[in-house]
Amino acid sequence: MKNFRKTFANDTWVMPYLRKYKGLLILVLFLGFMTFFSGGALMFNSGFLISEAARRPSSIIYIYVPVVLARAFGIARPVFRYVERLTSHNWVLRIVSDFRKKLYQTVEKKASAIQRAHQTGDILSILADDIDHIENLYLRTVFPMVIGWLLYIFVVIGVGSLNWAVGLLLLLLLGIITIIMPLMSVATNGVREFKQHQIQHEFYTNLTDEVMGLGDWLISGRYTDFMNLQKKPIKEIAALRKQDHYFQWWREFFVQFIILLTTITLLVWSAYQFTATKSMANWVAAFALAIFPAVSPFVNMSQGASEWPVYRRSIERVNALDISDDKPIDQQKLAGSFKELKINQLTFKYQDGNRNVVKHISMDIHPGEKIALLGPSGTGKSTFLKLVVGDLTPTDGEVLINGQNILNLQSVRSSLFGILDQQPYLFDTTVMNNVRLGNTNASDQQVKDALAAVGLKDLIESLPDKYDTEVQEAGKRFSGGERQRLSLARILLQDAPIIILDEPTVSLDPITEKKLLDKVFELLHDKTIIWVTHHLAGITHVDQVRFMENGEFDMQGTPQELYQTEARFRQLYDLDRGRA
Incomplete structure (x- = not known):
């Protein structure tokens, strides 16, 4: 949290655009929440519909409303998904468009100051990678995290209003997924991602400079040395990615396990809460199935959080481009002819x-x-x-x-x-x-x-x-x-x-x-x-x-x-x- 605040304390690239397009951002988050709400509502309604249809197979009048709702939620989910994707990409492209314009204007106006602070390959890395990283910051971190937290709050409050003890238990279980797991991802896999970015950035910078001097390598007979220099970072990145995939597998397995515990909790609770009569028993499957559409946003939260260090580095780098030119140096004329x-x-x-x-x-x-x-x-x-x-x-x-x-x-x-x-x-x-x-x-x-x-x-x-x-x-x-x-x-x-x-x-x-x-x-x-x-x-x-x-x-x-x-x-x- 301290690093997060420090990153945005003097930010002039990201936060201004969040404020500029805040209305569109709220709409994106609302549509994202409604996408998963519609999915959960569809499963909730389907659980009730299946149970009611099994209890009264001979009469369609008792299941007419659930059937209509199933159609409504079934249509609403892809519609909300499509509109959310359209709106979110429109929002991101607006920001990136402004971002690129400001970046190129900064490079143009402050070329000499930027040249003093960065190597050629480093500037190319900023232009090629960091814009994409900040675009992904919104699509892969900000949106999934906020939508996941909204769903977390909705589920806990919804169940807690019916039974505070179960609500508290869900608060703890889902809190592991929405809070503990993202923090752990930043602390472990996030560090690995950051290291990979550093190696890749250094590789990008060095390779740019080395390719510019490729003739020197060939003439000096150091072709093997040149190739070995390129292989080393590639092997290091491959090893880090292997560790990353291994960590992701276990993290997703653990998330699925927590979802299983949550499902069992809802199943056991609803079995006690809604079995006083045969009609009330229809709600057991409804509550047990409703949690499954939330699996996707909950999994995405940890992955998005793990990439934060890479995005933070990109934000810091582009903010570093806002370097003011050095203080004006008193200019002089050469006293006399050249002597030394x-x-x-x-x-x-x-x-x-x-x-x-x-x-x-x-x-x-x-x-x-x-x-x-x-x-x-x-x-x-x-x-x-x-x-x-x-x-x-x-x-x-x-x-x-x-x-x-x-x-x-x-x-x-x-x-x-x-x-x-x-x-x-x-x-x-x-x-x-x-x-x-x-x-x-x-x-x-x-x-x-x-x-x-x-x-x-x-x-x-x-x-x-x-x-x-x-x-x-x-x-x-x-x-x-x-x-x-x-x-x-x-x-x-x-x-x-x-x-x-x-x-x-x-x-x-x-x-x-x-x-x-x-x-x-x-x-x-x-x-x-x-x-x-x-x-x-x-x-x-x-x-x-x-x-x-x-x-x-x-x-x-x-x-x-x-x-x-x-x-x-x-x-x-x-x-x-x-x-x-």
Whole structure:
């Protein structure tokens, strides 16, 4: 109960919609109650009808009213069921529609704050899973629990009005099903469900990140390791589901046993209460049979309650998206020209993570230096780059340019960093417009000079529309190597002192890769370069090599030093040289 109150204490996603559609909610609960009431009334009436018909088989007049009621309740039950399902799904879809709209608006408005708090796979998990979980919260937990309690109260009061002792006994028996069993389900099976959700969520997040770097796994020869990482959580989830099915079987068996005791109680009580005359004996079967339609909602109560921890986690996660952007940071301009990039004890951990993705990294980079950052996928290279440019706020440590924190330089970031990544985005406009994005004040001749510098002049001028050629969405008009050169021309126009190369050749063939790398380092010889790569082709272009493993550097030095002293580096270098 404490956790329940805590979950909804500052909730801005679930409770507001409950209040907004409270009229429809009351109607749904009423229809749900009437569905099972009609079923119970049908069985109650049928028990009386069978007994009366057996006692007076020769006269239909005595059973005419029960026959009519049997038809009425028989029709009412499916009608109420249909309308209840229609109304409840309409109610849930209204809420989910508002919910999705708010979720997408939140992600759109607070994208940078959300990115700082969640990994990519984690955000996908929120969008894909948590909406469905909260939808199921209503359909599988709220509705069955409330309807079950209404039936519980109705049965206890109804029987208690005839015999308070029997009513008290039913209060205890049915209380085991409606109160004790749901609480026990939350305490046992609910914990298991929550653990399964955690494993599944972590699997979702890791698999997303690992698939994005699948090429790294294959190139490094770690295919078996990749497959083993996927098998482990699958086996853990399978084991938890097996335990869950085992628990559900015994729980339902126990519920059925309590229903049996309740039926025997009603049978014994009615046998004493209604056997004074032959006509009164007709009520014995009526009371004994009436309890059976309540079995379904009583069973659903425990199952719905056991899933509450999973739903609670989803509610907390979407409420966590209501993070306000960080307090405005005073923005500054860089004092003078670029002199030093200092990374001081840089550490980062996602808010919902349990490990540091980047661990206490320190390094100094000076103008003109070329640094290669290597390591397998998932070791923190991309996160490190986001910290360097200021996309992420470090958990600890800082990134300084000329002694100024990078977080204070975001308004002038484009003048400090040029970025060439795996899939540089080209817009569905002309070649001229795409390249000019690097410097919107550049003249046509400056754009043409940049294209000539990257070796695209002959190709562009051979096209019918020349520099006005449409590159098409994402640059599909050109090959992978040509798209990278267009982006390189954009960087030349930008003329930033620090260039980030985030695996720009990952999708290129070895020959195109070598040509592009040679051209990049030739044109950017006077720039500071931080180059993230997964192998050693072109490594002789750099001054320093840093290997990242589990968020920290475990090998560093010049290419020549590492080749002489590190067998692992020498093996990778020889492999890549043979590949080229």
